[in-house]
Amino acid sequence: MIVLHHGSLREYAQRLLEAAGVPAKKAWLIADSLVAANLRGVDSHGVQLLPHYIRQIEGGGMDPAADGRIATRSGGCAVYDAQRGIGQSVAAVCCDLAVDLAREHGIGAVTVREGNHFGACAYWAERMAGAGMVGIVMCNATPLVAPWQGKEKRLGTNPICMAVPGPRTWLLDMATTTVALNKIHKAALCGQESIPAGWAMDAEGNPTTDTQTALAGLPMPLGGYKGSGLAVMVEILCAVLSGGGMLTDQGGLRRLDLPMRIGQFYLALDVERFMPLEEFTARMQWVRDTLKNTAAAVGYDEVLVAGDPEWRAEDERRESGIPIEPEVWASLQETARKLGVEPPPETAG
Amino acid sequence: MIVLHHGSLREYAQRLLEAAGVPAKKAWLIADSLVAANLRGVDSHGVQLLPHYIRQIEGGGMDPAADGRIATRSGGCAVYDAQRGIGQSVAAVCCDLAVDLAREHGIGAVTVREGNHFGACAYWAERMAGAGMVGIVMCNATPLVAPWQGKEKRLGTNPICMAVPGPRTWLLDMATTTVALNKIHKAALCGQESIPAGWAMDAEGNPTTDTQTALAGLPMPLGGYKGSGLAVMVEILCAVLSGGGMLTDQGGLRRLDLPMRIGQFYLALDVERFMPLEEFTARMQWVRDTLKNTAAAVGYDEVLVAGDPEWRAEDERRESGIPIEPEVWASLQETARKLGVEPPPETAG
Numbered sequence: 001m002i003v004l005h006h007g008s009l010r011e012y013a014q015r016l017l018e019a020a021g022v023p024a025k026k027a028w029l030i031a032d033s034l035v036a037a038n039l040r041g042v043d044s045h046g047v048q049l050l051p052h053y054i055r056q057i058e059g060g061g062m063d064p065a066a067d068g069r070i071a072t073r074s075g076g077c078a079v080y081d082a083q084r085g086i087g088q089s090v091a092a093v094c095c096d097l098a099v100d101l102a103r104e105h106g107i108g109a110v111t112v113r114e115g116n117h118f119g120a121c122a123y124w125a126e127r128m129a130g131a132g133m134v135g136i137v138m139c140n141a142t143p144l145v146a147p148w149q150g151k152e153k154r155l156g157t158n159p160i161c162m163a164v165p166g167p168r169t170w171l172l173d174m175a176t177t178t179v180a181l182n183k184i185h186k187a188a189l190c191g192q193e194s195i196p197a198g199w200a201m202d203a204e205g206n207p208t209t210d211t212q213t214a215l216a217g218l219p220m221p222l223g224g225y226k227g228s229g230l231a232v233m234v235e236i237l238c239a240v241l242s243g244g245g246m247l248t249d250q251g252g253l254r255r256l257d258l259p260m261r262i263g264q265f266y267l268a269l270d271v272e273r274f275m276p277l278e279e280f281t282a283r284m285q286w287v288r289d290t291l292k293n294t295a296a297a298v299g300y301d302e303v304l305v306a307g308d309p310e311w312r313a314e315d316e317r318r319e320s321g322i323p324i325e326p327e328v329w330a331s332l333q334e335t336a337r338k339l340g341v342e343p344p345p346e347t348a349g
Numbered sequence: 350m351i352v353l354h355h356g357s358l359r360e361y362a363q364r365l366l367e368a369a370g371v372p373a374k375k376a377w378l379i380a381d382s383l384v385a386a387n388l389r390g391v392d393s394h395g396v397q398l399l400p401h402y403i404r405q406i407e408g409g410g411m412d413p414a415a416d417g418r419i420a421t422r423s424g425g426c427a428v429y430d431a432q433r434g435i436g437q438s439v440a441a442v443c444c445d446l447a448v449d450l451a452r453e454h455g456i457g458a459v460t461v462r463e464g465n466h467f468g469a470c471a472y473w474a475e476r477m478a479g480a481g482m483v484g485i486v487m488c489n490a491t492p493l494v495a496p497w498q499g500k501e502k503r504l505g506t507n508p509i510c511m512a513v514p515g516p517r518t519w520l521l522d523m524a525t526t527t528v529a530l531n532k533i534h535k536a537a538l539c540g541q542e543s544i545p546a547g548w549a550m551d552a553e554g555n556p557t558t559d560t561q562t563a564l565a566g567l568p569m570p571l572g573g574y575k576g577s578g579l580a581v582m583v584e585i586l587c588a589v590l591s592g593g594g595m596l597t598d599q600g601g602l603r604r605l606d607l608p609m610r611i612g613q614f615y616l617a618l619d620v621e622r623f624m625p626l627e628e629f630t631a632r633m634q635w636v637r638d639t640l641k642n643t644a645a646a647v648g649y650d651e652v653l654v655a656g657d658p659e660w661r662a663e664d665e666r667r668e669s670g671i672p673i674e675p676e677v678w679a680s681l682q683e684t685a686r687k688l689g690v691e692p693p694p695e696t697a698g
Contacts, residue, residue, distance in 0.1 A: 072622075072623070074455050074622040075425070075453070075454040075455030075456065075619075075622060076424070076425050076454045076455045076456045077455035077456055077618070077619070077622040077623060079623055079624075104424070105424040105425045105454045105455075105456070106423050106424030106425045106426035106454075106458075107424065107425045107426055107454070107456050107457070107458050108456070109455075109456050109618060111623065134585070134586075134590070146643060146646065147640045147643055147652050147654070148652070148653070149645055149646055149649040149651065149652045149653055150640075150643035150644060150645060150646055150649075150652040151643070151644055151645065151646040151647070152643045152644050154639060154640055154643050160579075160582075162582050162585070164585060170581060170585070172578040172579075172581070172582055174575045174578055174579075178572055197546075198547070198572075201646065204646065204647045205645070205646020205647045205648070205649070206646075206647050206648075222571060222572040222575055222576075223527055223547075223571040223572040223576065225653070225655070226523045226571055227571075227572065228655070229521040229523055229655040230509075230521075230523075230579075232519060232521070232636070232640070232654070232655060233509075233511050233521055235636065236483070236511070236513065236519070236633070236636070237483075240629065240632045240633060240636060241483070241618070241620070241623045241624070241629070242623070243623070243624055243628075243632075246632065246635065246636055246639075247636060247639050247640070248639060269426070269458060269590070270424075270426070271590070273421075273423040273424060273426040274421070274426060274428055274460065274590045274591070274592070275428075275590070275592055279592075280589065280590070283589045283592075283595065284585070284589060286595065287581070287584065287585070287589060287595055287596060290503060290595075290596050290597060291496045291499075291503055291581070291596075294495060294496055294499035294500070294501045294503050295499065295500050295501050296498055296499060296500065296554070297495065297498055297499055297500040297550065297553065297554020297555070298500070298553045298554045298555050299554070299555075300498040300499075300554070302498065303496050303497070303498045303499040304497070304498055304574070305496070305581070306574070306577070306578040306581060
């Protein structure tokens with residue numbers, strides 16, 4: 001396993017992107033958002049995505065020159081046409097727009113059409129939280145999930161994310177499937193023959209615990225019909241309301257034949273319109289403490305609050321570096337070779 | 350089983366409430382919201398709640414004379430202090446306030462403190478949808494659920510609800526536990542010795558499928574840690590942000606020793622700020638059709654979209670009447686006897 005300091009990894013990612021024609025400022029934003037996911041232990045949304053991003057750029061699915069534009073703006077609401085621009089640079093503009101709308105109206109909503117992959121939602125919700133907002137971020141995605149009681153792919157893993165201002169108390173970023181797809185891929189990679197019940201079903205819609213059958217089948221919506229309901233809620237706010245691609249209109253990061261047409265939704269709530277920020281953060285701390293002080297169930301040592309596992313990973317990886325799977329490292333090296341970019345020394349960690 | 354026409358049942362509920370000292374207009378709103386839940390087949394939120402409401406009124410937990418007041422209003426945001434008023438009359442005021450804020454700012458958020466039980470969320474989200482809004486409603490509730498990995502009660506069943514304008518396409522109203530508590534109660538009432546895996550755990554936090562053990566234990570958050578995350582999201586929007594009771598501060602409809610101190614959150618998004626209403630409803634219809642046209646998984650006849658089961662129940666019960674469980678009917682009769690109210694003839698259905 002290669003281990004790199006996050007600074008070295010970010011710098012490497014930035015050079016790869018610049019070599020692929022991405023302007024420096026946008027390249028930094030992509031690199032920082034992906035490495036932030038790696039730091040938080042969310043490797044599915046880390047630098048392993050870079051070769052896919054670069055293929056999208058080369059294929060025209062992501063346009064590094066496009067900035068997108070505000071299609072409509074009215075009161076605290078805006079629709080943003082991303083024009084296939086880089087997902088991260090559009091996300092930064094739309095977070096800041098939602099924050100501006102919330103500064104003016106107390107609450108701001110921005111819905112985005114014709115967008116691209118923007119990394120993990122948490123990075124953007126935290127950007128809004130950093131401006132004193134409760135920040136909510138959702139996005140739709142490549143159809144890979146059947147609606148409950150169905151067996152054909154219609155919905156994405158459609159995540160829901162919320163961050164709050166102040167010190168680390170709670171941060172939610174979750175797909176609306178039982179587990180992220182990448183957990184099933186990982187089980188297969190690690191040679192695990194079975195996965196827990198409730199993760200997936202076969203191609204006919206029968207629940208399965210066989211890893212290979214699950215890979216050829218469908219991930220399960222979170223808790224059945226409720227997960228499907230939440231995924232459609234996300235679809236409505238991101239896609240119906242933005243005027244963009246809906247459900248089966250979506251392409252994917254791993255497809256070059258269709259534009260991605262991702263929809264996103266940003267909601268910023270200005271905490272100061274409700275109470276002083278210090279009061280809010282004190283109340284959040286009480287909520288955190290009251291949850292953490294719950295006696296642990298059999299088989300556990302403690303209650304973990306949303307955000308805890310990622311913050312622990314971040315503290316550790318900032319110190320000791322980011323481990324990179326050999327397959328991911330090989331695919332980065334191949335991309336670097338093609339682009340004529342010098343990789344960092346493997347002992348950089 | 351007693352079967353009553355919904356009009357007779359509503360009229361009976363209204364007379365009971367008026368006899369308990371609730372002014373006519375508020376009594377109508379409670380009666381209409383509870384009977385609407387019965388019509389939709391959601392009997393857990395129907396007239397079975399009436400004797401509990403009336404005990405809360407008699408005990409001082411619900412104050413029929415209090416209307417609540419806007420505590421703060423700023424831009425598209427407001428905080429409402431419900432002052433222990435009737436949950437339904439406060440909800441009507443707050444829905445209409447969220448709609449007014451959204452008419453002015455495109456989007457409106459109202460968070461409520463010191464509230465009471467308001468029936469099912471769907472009734473209120475639909476009220477906002479009827480004004481051309483995407484309506485989102487959440488509320489916190491009596492702590493009955495342990496946070497994931499814990500075994501002590503800290504969170505409510507904290508539901509999430511969203512309704513959209515236009516004809517029946519989709520309507521979400523879900524607790525953030527795997528199933529509503531009342532499904533476990535019902536299994537016990539029907540003498541079922543076991544319940545499906547994933548519904549509940551015993552008092553030590555071990556997953557259980559034994560009905561009696563589950564009753565003495567804890568309901569399971571939806572899909573584990575994600576359900577806990579969603580429940581805390583609801584808690585933040587309803588309770589942290591409203592300045593009201595949080596987590597273990599809550600009383601309950603079945604407790605007379607503590608005020609309920611429920612928090613609620615209403616969000617209205619004015620669809621016309623994003624696109625013409627007809628375009629939105631046409632897009633919603635396409636989403637519905639695309640989901641409904643999904644081939645059914647093994648063991649199912651069709652894909653059901655959120656709202657479908659309730660709309661079917663409503664069509665049937667409007668026609669053939671509302672069936673009332675003998676235990677519920679007996680408790681209504683007892684309440685009527687105490688208040689000196691004449692019940693409707695049992696053949697009214």
